[in-house]
Amino acid sequence: MALQRFKDEAEKAKINLSSQVxxxxxxxxxxxxxxxxxxFSTKLSRSEFEKMTKDLVERTKHPVEDALKEAKLKATDVDQVLV
Structure with missing residues (x-):
């Protein structure tokens, strides 16, 4: 139960950080x-979040590029990305 609450709150934080610092x-x-x-209470900045997720973003870069190429799309053709 506690783990799920942490996951839910992490998802909210991720969404909030897309429009807040x-x-x-x-x-x-x-x-x-x-x-x-x-x-449990803490503040999380967008820059801290970006540092925490940098490796994950780097690991997904090539698979995303491959998927775009296969779909004959450019990055500019994508309006929104759900993580």
């Missing part, structure tokens, strides 16, 4: 410990 990730009551509920 910073977003807040807030997961109240994500877990319990001997002191009670544990909350």
């Amino acid at each position: 910073e977003t807040e990730i807030n997961l109240p009551f994500i877990a319990m410990n001997e002191n009670g509920p544990v909350n």
Whole structure:
């Protein structure tokens, strides 16, 4: 359950960062410990996100180029990319 909440919040953060330079990730009551509920809250900047995902983006570059070539499209023909 907690892992899914983190995944959902990460997806929201990714979407927010496409139009904002910073977003807040807030997961109240994500877990319990001997002191009670544990909350998670942090801010994530677009530049931090880009650093975190740089390797993934680089690994997908050639497959995307190949797919565009096979479809006889140019990058300028694509309006939107869903990640």
